[in-house]
Amino acid sequence: MHKIKYLSIYNELKKTILDGTYPIQSKLPSKRILANFYNVSVMTVDNAYQQLIAEGYVISMERKGYYVNDLPEHRFFKQGTSILDEHVEDENNISDIQFPIRLTYFPHHIWAKLSRKVLSDDLNMMDFQVNPQGLIGLRVEIKKYLEIYRGIHASIDQIVIGSGSQAMMQLVIALVGRDYTFIMEEPGFPRLKNIIRLSGMKLLTIEQDDQGIIINKVTGLHPTVLHITPSHQYPTGKVMPVGRRIECLNWSILDEHRYIIEDDYDSEFRYQGQPIPAVQSLDKSSKVIYMNTFSKSLSPALKINYLVLPKTLMNAYHNIKSVMPCSVPIFEQKVLLEFMKEQHFERHLNKVKKIYRKKALYIIDKFKNEKLIKISGHETGLHMILTFDSKIEISALDLIFYQQSVHLQKLNYFYDNEPKEGRDYMFEYTSLDDDEIAKTVEIIIQALNEQKKSF
Numbered sequence: 275m276h277k278i279k280y281l282s283i284y285n286e287l288k289k290t291i292l293d294g295t296y297p298i299q300s301k302l303p304s305k306r307i308l309a310n311f312y313n314v315s316v317m318t319v320d321n322a323y324q325q326l327i328a329e330g331y332v333i334s335m336e337r338k339g340y341y342v343n344d345l346p347e348h349r350f351f352k353q354g355t356s357i358l359d360e361h362v363e364d365e366n367n368i369s370d371i372q373f374p375i376r377l378t379y380f381p382h383h384i385w386a387k388l389s390r391k392v393l394s395d396d397l398n399m400m401d402f403q404v405n406p407q408g409l410i411g412l413r414v415e416i417k418k419y420l421e422i423y424r425g426i427h428a429s430i431d432q433i434v435i436g437s438g439s440q441a442m443m444q445l446v447i448a449l450v451g452r453d454y455t456f457i458m459e460e461p462g463f464p465r466l467k468n469i470i471r472l473s474g475m476k477l478l479t480i481e482q483d484d485q486g487i488i489i490n491k492v493t494g495l496h497p498t499v500l501h502i503t504p505s506h507q508y509p510t511g512k513v514m515p516v517g518r519r520i521e522c523l524n525w526s527i528l529d530e531h532r533y534i535i536e537d538d539y540d541s542e543f544r545y546q547g548q549p550i551p552a553v554q555s556l557d558k559s560s561k562v563i564y565m566n567t568f569s570k571s572l573s574p575a576l577k578i579n580y581l582v583l584p585k586t587l588m589n590a591y592h593n594i595k596s597v598m599p600c601s602v603p604i605f606e607q608k609v610l611l612e613f614m615k616e617q618h619f620e621r622h623l624n625k626v627k628k629i630y631r632k633k634a635l636y637i638i639d640k641f642k643n644e645k646l647i648k649i650s651g652h653e654t655g656l657h658m659i660l661t662f663d664s665k666i667e668i669s670a671l672d673l674i675f676y677q678q679s680v681h682l683q684k685l686n687y688f689y690d691n692e693p694k695e696g697r698d699y700m701f702e703y704t705s706l707d708d709d710e711i712a713k714t715v716e717i718i719i720q721a722l723n724e725q726k727k728s729f
């Protein structure tokens with residue numbers, strides 16, 4: 275029995291090291307915490323650690339604890355991937371759903387009704403190519419929405435519809451040219467970073483303070499595109515105050531070849547006070563490329579995004595648009611157009627905002643007496659950040675989250691230069707139902723209570 279316990283602890287730790295849950299050089303849970311957790315003696319845990327040390331996975335540092343050894347990079351597979359995933363698709367699994375996302379509360383009935391209407395009303399629809407910028411009617415609706423909710427004034431000619439943020443970034447790259455260096459916030463959105471790098475563009479990530487990206491650190495670079503998420507920094511959840519927004523704009527006008535991409539990906543969801551007007555609405559010098567998506571506000575499966583181009587890029591756009599056809603099918607565009615025109619979009623946003631707000635308030639209430647957790651980034655958007663106090667042994671917490679498949683993403687994942695000991699976690703509570711949220715909260719509280727016993 276004793277041997278089996280030691281082996282299962284050993285196997286579990288090895289697995290978490292190999293899949294990158296515990297990255298190289300990170301601290302592992304103490305023997306005492308693990309013994310408590312597995313309900314075994316400290317000696318049993320010590321045996322598991324000794325085996326891992328013998329095999330070279332772990333090193334022990336006197337009076338500090340156990341750490342993941344500095345193993346060669348190729349032995350690690352980032353969370354969520356395995357060797358099998360990379361090459362073989364399971365033929366018995368015919369589901370295309372990669373990540374079950376329930377954040378949308380998608381209005382199926384209305385969408386079905388409008389789809390039928392579009393199909394029966396417009397018999398010629400399939401005979402034509404879509405305008406490269408997207409349907410005029412849909413752009414009119416987007417323009418109206420942006421005016422009312424984001425303070426953005428643009429002509430429909432400045433709006434370009436496309437499929438996925440990758441298509442939008444590719445368009446920006448085509449517009450500015452390949453000499454540009456992209457700058458992104460650190461931490462930031464890994465998918466976009468990868469798109470930029472895969473396109474062969476230079477990318478720098480710049481650290482943030484409590485107001486957002488420290489733009490004054492970006493000097494001497496030329497030409498440059500700065501990507502920011504001012505409404506709700508992804509992932510930290512900070513809202514960029516107007517002072518820093520103006521600093522970014524001031525930075526952009528110092529050089530003709532500087533642009534800002536304002537990525538407004540989840541700005542629709544503001545739970546307290548008024549929506550904060552977009553940076554684009556403050557832009558007097560045509561420097562801001564505004565980017566948004568229906569992935570968060572409606573459905574990630576739709577894959578409909580858009581840009582509002584600054585007037586300074588319109589000539590460049592008209593020169594290339596004939597080779598950049600619109601990547602969103604006409605049918606989806608027509609249905610979305612009807613959806614917006616009949617005001618379902620606003621109604622849908624109001625409905626889900628109430629649901630998400632209730633979920634957020636539930637979590638805040640549950641943690642209100644918990645001094646070891648700080649909640650931030652919850653005023654806007656679809657996720658919040660939980661920061662655990664320095665008294666908490668983070669590696670022990672990680673193990674519990676891993677074992678119980680807790681829906682928290684360590685913020686380390688979003689960094690180019692990972693902090694040594696990350697205490698921040700992204701909680702995408704809007705994609706969980708109420709029971710799942712309650713369970714997650716309970717696991718966290720229990721894990722903290724367990725640790726408190728030894729304070």
Ligand SMILES: Cc1ncc(COP(=O)(O)O)c(C=O)c1O
Pocket residue numbers: 438439440463503508537539567568569574577578579
């Ligand atoms: C920062 C940021 N930008 C943009 C997007 C939207 O990406 P897409 O519309 O390609 O799903 C997301 C989605 O998570 C995001 O987090």
